[in-house]
Amino acid sequence: MNLSLITSILLPLFFFWNQVQYSELVGTWQLTYFDGIEKIVHSPEYQNATPTQRANMDARIKFRLENTVYQFEEKDVLKYIDFVNQTVVQKEAKIELKDENMLIIHDEDEDRLAKIVELSPKKMVLLPISATSRSGKLVFERIK
Template identity: 65%
Template sequence: MNLSLITSMILTFTLFLSQVEYKQLIGSWQLVHFEGMEKIVKSPQYQNANALEKAGMDARINYRLENTVYQFVEGDILKFTDFENQVVVQKEAKIELMDGNMLVIHEEKGDRLAQIIEFSENRMVLQPISKAAASGRLIFERIKK
Protein backbone atom coordinates (compact mmCIF):
# COMPACT_ATOMS: atom_id res chain seq x y z
CA MET A 1 0.00 0.00 0.00
CA ASN A 2 1.57 3.30 -0.96
CA LEU A 3 1.89 6.30 1.31
CA SER A 4 -0.52 8.57 -0.61
CA LEU A 5 -3.30 5.99 -0.39
CA ILE A 6 -2.80 5.63 3.35
CA THR A 7 -2.76 9.42 3.79
CA SER A 8 -5.93 9.73 1.70
CA MET A 9 -7.69 7.07 3.78
CA ILE A 10 -6.68 8.79 7.03
CA LEU A 11 -7.91 12.19 5.76
CA THR A 12 -11.21 10.67 4.60
CA PHE A 13 -11.72 8.88 7.92
CA THR A 14 -10.89 12.06 9.87
CA LEU A 15 -13.29 14.10 7.72
CA PHE A 16 -16.15 11.71 8.37
CA LEU A 17 -15.52 11.86 12.11
CA SER A 18 -15.80 15.65 11.97
CA GLN A 19 -18.67 16.81 9.82
CA VAL A 20 -18.18 20.13 8.06
CA GLU A 21 -20.60 22.84 9.16
CA TYR A 22 -21.87 25.45 6.71
CA LYS A 23 -20.38 28.31 8.75
CA GLN A 24 -16.93 26.81 8.08
CA LEU A 25 -17.50 27.15 4.34
CA ILE A 26 -18.45 30.84 4.43
CA GLY A 27 -15.99 32.87 2.42
CA SER A 28 -14.44 32.77 -1.03
CA TRP A 29 -12.65 29.78 -2.48
CA GLN A 30 -10.41 29.75 -5.59
CA LEU A 31 -10.08 26.64 -7.76
CA VAL A 32 -6.37 25.78 -7.88
CA HIS A 33 -6.43 22.30 -9.42
CA PHE A 34 -8.84 20.14 -11.35
CA GLU A 35 -8.05 16.51 -12.07
CA GLY A 36 -9.69 16.88 -15.48
CA MET A 37 -6.67 19.00 -16.45
CA GLU A 38 -4.45 15.95 -16.10
CA LYS A 39 -6.60 14.07 -18.60
CA ILE A 40 -6.26 16.93 -21.07
CA VAL A 41 -2.48 17.17 -20.67
CA LYS A 42 -2.10 13.39 -21.09
CA SER A 43 -4.47 13.24 -24.07
CA PRO A 44 -3.13 12.46 -27.56
CA GLN A 45 -4.53 15.78 -28.79
CA TYR A 46 -2.35 17.68 -26.30
CA GLN A 47 0.68 15.39 -26.60
CA ASN A 48 0.70 15.65 -30.42
CA ALA A 49 0.03 19.38 -30.53
CA ASN A 50 2.64 21.88 -31.62
CA ALA A 51 3.95 24.52 -29.19
CA LEU A 52 1.37 27.11 -30.24
CA GLU A 53 -1.56 24.71 -29.83
CA LYS A 54 -0.26 23.57 -26.42
CA ALA A 55 0.08 27.19 -25.34
CA GLY A 56 -3.54 27.79 -26.34
CA MET A 57 -4.76 24.76 -24.37
CA ASP A 58 -2.65 25.79 -21.36
CA ALA A 59 -4.13 29.31 -21.56
CA ARG A 60 -7.69 27.88 -21.54
CA ILE A 61 -6.86 25.70 -18.52
CA ASN A 62 -5.37 28.65 -16.63
CA TYR A 63 -8.32 30.86 -17.61
CA ARG A 64 -10.71 28.33 -16.13
CA LEU A 65 -8.68 28.08 -12.91
CA GLU A 66 -8.35 31.84 -12.51
CA ASN A 67 -12.05 32.41 -13.12
CA THR A 68 -13.54 29.65 -10.98
CA VAL A 69 -14.43 31.03 -7.56
CA TYR A 70 -17.01 29.71 -5.10
CA GLN A 71 -18.31 32.21 -2.56
CA PHE A 72 -20.38 30.74 0.27
CA VAL A 73 -22.50 33.42 1.95
CA GLU A 74 -24.94 33.61 4.86
CA GLY A 75 -28.37 32.17 4.12
CA ASP A 76 -27.05 28.98 2.47
CA ILE A 77 -26.26 30.77 -0.79
CA LEU A 78 -23.43 29.91 -3.17
CA LYS A 79 -22.27 32.57 -5.60
CA PHE A 80 -20.02 31.10 -8.24
CA THR A 81 -18.56 31.54 -11.67
CA ASP A 82 -19.45 29.09 -14.39
CA PHE A 83 -18.78 28.77 -18.09
CA GLU A 84 -21.47 28.88 -20.74
CA ASN A 85 -20.38 28.83 -24.39
CA GLN A 86 -16.79 29.62 -23.32
CA VAL A 87 -17.97 32.76 -21.48
CA VAL A 88 -17.61 33.33 -17.73
CA VAL A 89 -21.00 33.93 -16.10
CA GLN A 90 -21.89 34.70 -12.50
CA LYS A 91 -24.48 32.44 -10.89
CA GLU A 92 -26.17 32.11 -7.54
CA ALA A 93 -27.76 29.01 -6.09
CA LYS A 94 -29.29 27.76 -2.89
CA ILE A 95 -27.07 25.17 -1.26
CA GLU A 96 -27.53 22.40 1.28
CA LEU A 97 -24.86 20.66 3.29
CA MET A 98 -26.13 17.20 4.08
CA ASP A 99 -24.87 14.33 6.25
CA GLY A 100 -21.70 12.77 4.96
CA ASN A 101 -20.39 16.18 3.87
CA MET A 102 -22.48 16.17 0.72
CA LEU A 103 -23.07 19.52 -1.00
CA VAL A 104 -26.29 19.87 -2.95
CA ILE A 105 -26.31 22.89 -5.26
CA HIS A 106 -29.86 23.73 -6.38
CA GLU A 107 -29.63 25.31 -9.84
CA GLU A 108 -32.29 26.17 -12.40
CA LYS A 109 -31.20 23.26 -14.60
CA GLY A 110 -31.28 20.81 -11.69
CA ASP A 111 -29.33 19.83 -8.63
CA ARG A 112 -25.58 19.27 -8.70
CA LEU A 113 -23.91 17.09 -6.07
CA ALA A 114 -20.40 17.08 -4.68
CA GLN A 115 -18.84 15.23 -1.78
CA ILE A 116 -16.42 17.18 0.43
CA ILE A 117 -13.60 14.65 0.67
CA GLU A 118 -11.06 16.89 2.37
CA PHE A 119 -11.55 20.07 4.36
CA SER A 120 -9.39 22.38 6.42
CA GLU A 121 -9.50 26.08 7.18
CA ASN A 122 -7.69 26.93 3.92
CA ARG A 123 -8.26 23.92 1.64
CA MET A 124 -11.31 22.10 0.34
CA VAL A 125 -11.42 19.14 -2.02
CA LEU A 126 -14.70 18.35 -3.76
CA GLN A 127 -15.57 15.20 -5.69
CA PRO A 128 -18.42 15.98 -8.11
CA ILE A 129 -21.03 13.25 -8.29
CA SER A 130 -22.83 12.85 -11.58
CA LYS A 131 -24.19 10.27 -13.98
CA ALA A 132 -21.52 11.29 -16.49
CA ALA A 133 -18.05 9.83 -16.46
CA ALA A 134 -15.91 10.65 -13.44
CA SER A 135 -14.96 14.30 -13.77
CA GLY A 136 -12.23 14.35 -11.16
CA ARG A 137 -11.65 16.17 -7.92
CA LEU A 138 -11.73 19.95 -7.59
CA ILE A 139 -9.18 21.47 -5.22
CA PHE A 140 -9.95 24.91 -3.79
CA GLU A 141 -7.97 27.22 -1.55
CA ARG A 142 -9.56 29.86 0.63
CA ILE A 143 -9.05 33.40 -0.65
CA LYS A 144 -7.61 35.41 2.19
CA LYS A 145 -9.04 38.88 2.70
Template identity: 70%
Template sequence: MNLSFISSFLFTLVLVWNQVQYSQLVGSWQLIHFDGIAKIVHSPQYQNATPNEKASMDARIKFRLENTVYQFEEGDVLKFTDFENQTIVQKEVKIELTEGNMLVIHEEKGDRLAKIVEFSEDKMVLQPISQNASTGKLTFQRIKK
Protein backbone atom coordinates in the same frame (compact mmCIF):
# COMPACT_ATOMS: atom_id res chain seq x y z
CA MET B 1 -23.15 -5.88 24.75
CA ASN B 2 -21.23 -2.98 26.31
CA LEU B 3 -18.55 -3.33 23.65
CA SER B 4 -21.19 -3.03 20.90
CA PHE B 5 -22.65 0.09 22.52
CA ILE B 6 -19.21 1.66 22.91
CA SER B 7 -18.32 0.86 19.28
CA SER B 8 -21.58 2.41 18.04
CA PHE B 9 -21.04 5.48 20.19
CA LEU B 10 -17.47 5.96 18.94
CA PHE B 11 -18.54 5.52 15.30
CA THR B 12 -21.27 8.14 15.75
CA LEU B 13 -18.80 10.48 17.44
CA VAL B 14 -16.34 10.12 14.54
CA LEU B 15 -19.11 10.89 11.99
CA VAL B 16 -20.21 13.99 13.89
CA TRP B 17 -16.64 15.14 14.49
CA ASN B 18 -15.78 14.84 10.78
CA GLN B 19 -18.92 16.68 9.61
CA VAL B 20 -18.02 20.03 8.06
CA GLN B 21 -20.18 22.90 9.29
CA TYR B 22 -21.56 25.41 6.78
CA SER B 23 -19.98 28.26 8.74
CA GLN B 24 -16.56 26.76 7.92
CA LEU B 25 -17.29 27.10 4.20
CA VAL B 26 -18.25 30.78 4.32
CA GLY B 27 -15.79 32.80 2.27
CA SER B 28 -14.20 32.68 -1.17
CA TRP B 29 -12.55 29.61 -2.66
CA GLN B 30 -10.34 29.57 -5.79
CA LEU B 31 -10.12 26.48 -7.98
CA ILE B 32 -6.46 25.45 -8.12
CA HIS B 33 -6.66 21.92 -9.55
CA PHE B 34 -9.18 19.86 -11.48
CA ASP B 35 -8.56 16.21 -12.31
CA GLY B 36 -10.28 16.73 -15.67
CA ILE B 37 -7.65 19.28 -16.64
CA ALA B 38 -4.86 16.92 -15.58
CA LYS B 39 -6.35 14.28 -17.91
CA ILE B 40 -6.24 16.77 -20.78
CA VAL B 41 -2.59 17.67 -20.11
CA HIS B 42 -1.63 13.99 -20.12
CA SER B 43 -3.71 13.16 -23.20
CA PRO B 44 -2.10 12.29 -26.55
CA GLN B 45 -3.82 15.29 -28.14
CA TYR B 46 -2.06 17.65 -25.74
CA GLN B 47 1.25 15.79 -25.74
CA ASN B 48 1.38 15.72 -29.55
CA ALA B 49 0.20 19.30 -30.04
CA THR B 50 2.35 21.95 -31.65
CA PRO B 51 3.86 24.59 -29.36
CA ASN B 52 1.21 27.09 -30.49
CA GLU B 53 -1.62 24.61 -29.84
CA LYS B 54 -0.20 23.82 -26.38
CA ALA B 55 0.11 27.52 -25.59
CA SER B 56 -3.52 28.01 -26.58
CA MET B 57 -4.67 25.07 -24.44
CA ASP B 58 -2.53 26.25 -21.51
CA ALA B 59 -4.06 29.72 -21.76
CA ARG B 60 -7.59 28.26 -21.70
CA ILE B 61 -6.70 26.06 -18.71
CA LYS B 62 -5.21 29.02 -16.83
CA PHE B 63 -8.25 31.14 -17.67
CA ARG B 64 -10.60 28.42 -16.40
CA LEU B 65 -8.72 28.01 -13.12
CA GLU B 66 -8.36 31.74 -12.50
CA ASN B 67 -12.04 32.37 -13.19
CA THR B 68 -13.56 29.58 -11.12
CA VAL B 69 -14.35 30.98 -7.68
CA TYR B 70 -16.94 29.72 -5.19
CA GLN B 71 -18.26 32.31 -2.74
CA PHE B 72 -20.16 30.71 0.16
CA GLU B 73 -22.30 33.30 1.95
CA GLU B 74 -24.44 33.36 5.05
CA GLY B 75 -27.98 32.20 4.45
CA ASP B 76 -26.95 29.08 2.51
CA VAL B 77 -26.11 31.02 -0.67
CA LEU B 78 -23.40 30.07 -3.14
CA LYS B 79 -22.20 32.53 -5.76
CA PHE B 80 -19.92 31.09 -8.39
CA THR B 81 -18.60 31.50 -11.87
CA ASP B 82 -19.58 28.94 -14.43
CA PHE B 83 -18.95 28.45 -18.12
CA GLU B 84 -21.81 28.20 -20.58
CA ASN B 85 -21.08 28.14 -24.32
CA GLN B 86 -17.47 29.28 -23.72
CA THR B 87 -18.72 32.31 -21.77
CA ILE B 88 -18.24 33.10 -18.09
CA VAL B 89 -21.52 33.56 -16.23
CA GLN B 90 -22.14 34.45 -12.59
CA LYS B 91 -24.64 32.29 -10.74
CA GLU B 92 -26.27 32.55 -7.34
CA VAL B 93 -27.96 29.47 -5.93
CA LYS B 94 -29.25 28.04 -2.69
CA ILE B 95 -27.08 25.33 -1.20
CA GLU B 96 -27.41 22.72 1.51
CA LEU B 97 -24.72 20.90 3.43
CA THR B 98 -26.18 17.56 4.44
CA GLU B 99 -24.96 14.64 6.50
CA GLY B 100 -21.87 12.98 5.15
CA ASN B 101 -20.47 16.31 3.91
CA MET B 102 -22.69 16.31 0.84
CA LEU B 103 -23.32 19.62 -0.89
CA VAL B 104 -26.68 19.91 -2.63
CA ILE B 105 -26.58 22.79 -5.12
CA HIS B 106 -30.07 23.87 -6.14
CA GLU B 107 -29.94 25.22 -9.71
CA GLU B 108 -32.71 26.06 -12.17
CA LYS B 109 -31.87 23.01 -14.27
CA GLY B 110 -31.99 20.72 -11.22
CA ASP B 111 -29.95 19.81 -8.20
CA ARG B 112 -26.26 18.98 -8.43
CA LEU B 113 -24.40 17.00 -5.79
CA ALA B 114 -20.80 17.11 -4.61
CA LYS B 115 -19.13 15.43 -1.68
CA ILE B 116 -16.52 17.24 0.37
CA VAL B 117 -13.81 14.57 0.48
CA GLU B 118 -11.14 16.70 2.12
CA PHE B 119 -11.44 19.87 4.14
CA SER B 120 -9.18 22.13 6.15
CA GLU B 121 -9.19 25.84 6.92
CA ASP B 122 -7.41 26.60 3.63
CA LYS B 123 -8.20 23.65 1.34
CA MET B 124 -11.35 21.95 0.12
CA VAL B 125 -11.59 19.01 -2.27
CA LEU B 126 -14.95 18.31 -3.90
CA GLN B 127 -15.98 15.16 -5.74
CA PRO B 128 -18.93 15.86 -8.04
CA ILE B 129 -21.56 13.13 -7.85
CA SER B 130 -23.09 12.55 -11.27
CA GLN B 131 -23.71 9.93 -13.90
CA ASN B 132 -20.47 11.09 -15.52
CA ALA B 133 -18.17 9.72 -12.83
CA SER B 134 -15.08 10.60 -14.87
CA THR B 135 -15.31 14.32 -14.09
CA GLY B 136 -12.77 14.05 -11.26
CA LYS B 137 -12.11 16.00 -8.11
CA LEU B 138 -11.90 19.78 -7.80
CA THR B 139 -9.38 21.27 -5.38
CA PHE B 140 -10.05 24.74 -4.00
CA GLN B 141 -7.87 27.05 -1.91
CA ARG B 142 -9.39 29.62 0.42
CA ILE B 143 -8.82 33.18 -0.77
CA LYS B 144 -7.33 35.18 2.09
CA LYS B 145 -8.53 38.74 2.47
Protein backbone atom coordinates in the same frame (compact mmCIF):
# COMPACT_ATOMS: atom_id res chain seq x y z
CA MET C 1 -20.46 -7.10 24.66
CA ASN C 2 -18.95 -4.01 26.32
CA LEU C 3 -16.91 -3.34 23.17
CA SER C 4 -20.10 -3.44 21.11
CA LEU C 5 -21.79 -0.96 23.43
CA ILE C 6 -18.81 1.40 23.33
CA THR C 7 -18.63 1.19 19.53
CA SER C 8 -22.34 1.91 19.16
CA ILE C 9 -21.91 5.05 21.28
CA LEU C 10 -18.60 6.33 19.85
CA LEU C 11 -19.20 5.68 16.14
CA PRO C 12 -22.10 8.16 15.80
CA LEU C 13 -20.07 10.75 17.73
CA PHE C 14 -17.16 10.26 15.32
CA PHE C 15 -19.41 10.97 12.33
CA PHE C 16 -20.96 13.96 14.10
CA TRP C 17 -17.54 15.49 14.80
CA ASN C 18 -16.40 14.91 11.22
CA GLN C 19 -19.52 16.42 9.68
CA VAL C 20 -18.69 19.71 7.96
CA GLN C 21 -20.64 22.69 9.22
CA TYR C 22 -21.81 25.25 6.67
CA SER C 23 -20.09 28.02 8.61
CA GLU C 24 -16.74 26.37 7.74
CA LEU C 25 -17.48 26.89 4.04
CA VAL C 26 -18.43 30.57 4.26
CA GLY C 27 -15.88 32.63 2.36
CA THR C 28 -14.32 32.79 -1.08
CA TRP C 29 -12.56 29.79 -2.62
CA GLN C 30 -10.37 29.71 -5.76
CA LEU C 31 -9.99 26.55 -7.84
CA THR C 32 -6.28 25.68 -7.95
CA TYR C 33 -6.32 22.18 -9.40
CA PHE C 34 -8.62 19.56 -10.86
CA ASP C 35 -7.91 15.99 -11.92
CA GLY C 36 -9.14 16.78 -15.43
CA ILE C 37 -5.92 18.71 -16.07
CA GLU C 38 -3.95 15.46 -15.92
CA LYS C 39 -6.30 13.85 -18.43
CA ILE C 40 -5.84 16.78 -20.81
CA VAL C 41 -2.05 16.93 -20.47
CA HIS C 42 -1.73 13.16 -21.02
CA SER C 43 -4.23 13.06 -23.89
CA PRO C 44 -3.07 12.35 -27.46
CA GLU C 45 -4.51 15.70 -28.56
CA TYR C 46 -2.25 17.56 -26.13
CA GLN C 47 0.80 15.32 -26.63
CA ASN C 48 0.61 15.60 -30.43
CA ALA C 49 -0.25 19.29 -30.52
CA THR C 50 2.00 21.93 -31.98
CA PRO C 51 3.64 24.34 -29.53
CA THR C 52 1.05 26.97 -30.48
CA GLN C 53 -1.84 24.57 -29.88
CA ARG C 54 -0.36 23.52 -26.54
CA ALA C 55 0.07 27.13 -25.49
CA ASN C 56 -3.58 27.72 -26.39
CA MET C 57 -4.69 24.70 -24.31
CA ASP C 58 -2.50 25.80 -21.39
CA ALA C 59 -4.00 29.30 -21.57
CA ARG C 60 -7.53 27.86 -21.48
CA ILE C 61 -6.65 25.70 -18.46
CA LYS C 62 -5.15 28.70 -16.67
CA PHE C 63 -8.19 30.85 -17.56
CA ARG C 64 -10.54 28.19 -16.19
CA LEU C 65 -8.60 27.91 -12.93
CA GLU C 66 -8.36 31.67 -12.44
CA ASN C 67 -12.05 32.18 -13.14
CA THR C 68 -13.51 29.36 -11.07
CA VAL C 69 -14.35 31.00 -7.78
CA TYR C 70 -16.93 29.80 -5.25
CA GLN C 71 -18.23 32.34 -2.75
CA PHE C 72 -20.22 30.69 0.03
CA GLU C 73 -22.38 33.26 1.80
CA GLU C 74 -24.60 33.23 4.86
CA LYS C 75 -28.09 31.72 4.52
CA ASP C 76 -26.86 28.81 2.35
CA VAL C 77 -26.12 30.85 -0.79
CA LEU C 78 -23.35 30.11 -3.27
CA LYS C 79 -22.21 32.68 -5.82
CA TYR C 80 -19.96 31.26 -8.46
CA ILE C 81 -18.54 31.77 -11.91
CA ASP C 82 -19.73 29.40 -14.62
CA PHE C 83 -19.00 29.11 -18.30
CA VAL C 84 -21.96 29.25 -20.68
CA ASN C 85 -21.14 29.03 -24.38
CA GLN C 86 -17.51 29.90 -23.54
CA THR C 87 -18.63 33.07 -21.75
CA VAL C 88 -17.97 33.78 -18.08
CA VAL C 89 -21.28 34.14 -16.21
CA GLN C 90 -21.90 34.97 -12.53
CA LYS C 91 -24.48 32.61 -11.01
CA GLU C 92 -26.15 32.09 -7.67
CA ALA C 93 -27.51 28.89 -6.16
CA LYS C 94 -28.99 27.59 -2.92
CA ILE C 95 -26.76 25.17 -1.01
CA GLU C 96 -27.71 22.19 1.11
CA LEU C 97 -25.23 20.29 3.26
CA LYS C 98 -26.32 16.71 3.94
CA ASP C 99 -24.98 13.80 5.94
CA GLU C 100 -21.58 12.41 5.07
CA ASN C 101 -20.48 15.87 3.86
CA MET C 102 -22.60 15.79 0.72
CA LEU C 103 -23.04 19.22 -0.83
CA ILE C 104 -26.11 19.79 -3.00
CA ILE C 105 -26.03 22.83 -5.26
CA HIS C 106 -29.56 23.77 -6.29
CA ASP C 107 -28.80 25.51 -9.59
CA GLU C 108 -31.46 27.12 -11.76
CA ASP C 109 -31.46 24.22 -14.23
CA GLU C 110 -30.48 21.23 -12.11
CA ASP C 111 -29.18 20.00 -8.79
CA ARG C 112 -25.48 19.17 -8.63
CA LEU C 113 -23.95 16.90 -6.04
CA ALA C 114 -20.42 16.90 -4.63
CA LYS C 115 -18.79 15.21 -1.67
CA ILE C 116 -16.50 17.30 0.51
CA VAL C 117 -13.57 14.91 0.88
CA GLU C 118 -11.25 17.34 2.66
CA LEU C 119 -11.76 20.66 4.42
CA SER C 120 -9.36 22.81 6.39
CA PRO C 121 -9.40 26.57 7.00
CA LYS C 122 -7.33 27.07 3.82
CA LYS C 123 -8.14 24.10 1.57
CA MET C 124 -11.28 22.37 0.30
CA VAL C 125 -11.40 19.28 -1.91
CA LEU C 126 -14.66 18.43 -3.68
CA LEU C 127 -15.50 15.28 -5.59
CA PRO C 128 -18.36 15.98 -8.03
CA ILE C 129 -20.83 13.12 -8.24
CA SER C 130 -22.65 12.57 -11.51
CA ALA C 131 -24.07 9.62 -13.39
CA THR C 132 -22.72 10.96 -16.69
CA SER C 133 -19.32 12.45 -15.81
CA ARG C 134 -16.12 11.51 -14.00
CA SER C 135 -14.41 14.89 -13.68
CA GLY C 136 -12.30 14.00 -10.66
CA LYS C 137 -11.41 16.00 -7.59
CA LEU C 138 -11.51 19.78 -7.47
CA VAL C 139 -9.02 21.47 -5.13
CA PHE C 140 -9.85 24.97 -3.85
CA GLU C 141 -7.86 27.38 -1.69
CA ARG C 142 -9.50 30.03 0.48
CA ILE C 143 -8.68 33.48 -0.89
CA LYS C 144 -10.63 35.77 1.43
